[in-house]
Amino acid sequence: MRILYIITRSDVIGGASVHLLDLAVGVQEAGHEVIIVVGGHGVFIDQAKARGLTCISALHLVRPLNLVSDFRFYLEFRRIVLAWKPDIIHAHSSKAGIVGRLVAKALSVPCVFTAHGWAFTEGVSTYRRILYLWIERVVANFANKIITVSDYDRSLALRSCVGDADLIVTIHNGMPSAKDTFSATRSFDVTRLIMVARFDAPKDHAFLVRALASLVCNDWTMEFVGSGPTMPSVKRLVAELNLEDKIVFSGACSDVSRRLSESDVFCLISNWEGLPLTVLEAMRAGLPVIASCVGGVPEAVTQQQSGILVDKDDLEGLVTALNALIGSRDLRSKMGNVGKSRFFNDFTFELMLQRTIDVYFDVIKV
Known part of the structure; x- marks a missing residue:
């Protein structure tokens, strides 16, 4: 398979970034071809290259909502997809997830979106929650499958009328086994x-x-x-x-x-x-x-x-x-x-990787 990953930010390394880097390495080591599209030039690209991954820096992919930049990125990402011809697009994070699904739908490319916590979840500001809830309801079915990293997020999506039970699957996050082992040096005094x-x-x-x-x-x-x-x-x-x-x-x-x-x-x-x-x-x-x-x-x-x-x-x-x-x-x-x-x-990485690859094959077969 040729899998094109997309995530919004390269300037920070958060949970979604670590998840994607681990996943992309695992998929590549399983024999598939991988490329990552990410906004800007930052630490994410440095870490991806250090792990043997190919990255494309998207000039117009920015985190804030901006109709001009977002439309320019839509065209930019469309050109990338047409040139690379992936078998599947796997989008991560809200902005990349929205534009990624729009392009995938327009070009009839199978698409998976992973929600690393919804932008309309409890605790988010009212304005942001209402805006992203409306957007996610519109674009939900542009993906062939939505992965949530928790049952909580799957239930939240279903209660909020974002997709249906057949569209959304939970795959819990997983972490690779620690490469370095350290003997515990824990103090009993403090x-x-x-x-x-x-x-x-x-x-x-x-x-x-x-x-x-x-x-x-x-x-x-x-x-x-x-x-x-x-x-x-x-x-x-x-x-x-x-x-x-x-x-x-x-x-x-x-x-x-x-x-x-x-x-x-x-x-x-x-x-x-x-x-x-x-x-x-x-x-x-x-x-x-x-x-x-x-x-x-x-x-x-x-x-x-x-x-x-x-x-x-x-x-x-x-x-x-x-x-x-x-x-x-x-x-x-x-x-x-x-x-x-x-x-x-x-919660091992091997469990998460296999379940994700299984989703890819199911989506491509549809």
């Missing part, structure tokens, strides 16, 4: 918390900082791994709450697996989610998870078994969860082991 996430919506680092300021115990440290536009305001909040000796900002890091191996508890506080890869990465590392009970997170983290889920905006609940895991090494170990077992049973 509980080391870690959150790996970009400082941008939908993540809520500030809410976690406020909860940490309320902890009655002092035997903890917090590491934030990631960068992004909200980092300066979170740093100011940390200074205002006199937590600078407890909280470390490590920025974007390439050694996340090692940092997880040296941590005790993984946190992910969000206003909305699809199925976050960082949670799966933490489970793979054997860490208990404290996370917001949003989107597909409960499909990965089993409440009170592999972690503790906290309702959005429940500050008291988050403080209680943090105190529980900071205060009990045995509980951390028990939950971490359950999560690791769950990862290898249900």
